[in-house]
Amino acid sequence: MKYFIIGERELVLAFSLVGVQGSVAVTRDEALDAFNKVTGQNGTLSVSMEEERPKVLILTEDVIAMIEQEVLDWQRKGGYPLIVEIPGIQGHLKGRKSLTDAIREAIGVQV
Secondary structure, three states: OOEEEEEOHHHHHHHHOOOOEEEEOOOHHHHHHHHHHHHOOOOOOOHHHHHHOOOEEEEEHHHHHHOHHHHHHHHHHOOOOEEEEEOEOOEOOOOOOOHHHHHHHHHOOOO
């Protein structure tokens, strides 16, 4: 399964050490451009690229905050790549729930 990360330089570098390609995004334009290229929303994906498209797209919380509406629209479509949100180098953004908190809230059981 192919993965791709969009986030800050240090995380993209760290993921590249284990073979995950990525794109550094510091601004909304950079984040949106990388997101559109990976998801094929810019309309330039060929058939061969479609087969090579990552199945999992890893986005940092900072990137999701920059392109939140586009990410929500993509998730509603239910297609690949699936989106996984991770905290950035500085940790969780204020107001964001961790995965454990979200599970605890959803099912009422502590993990």
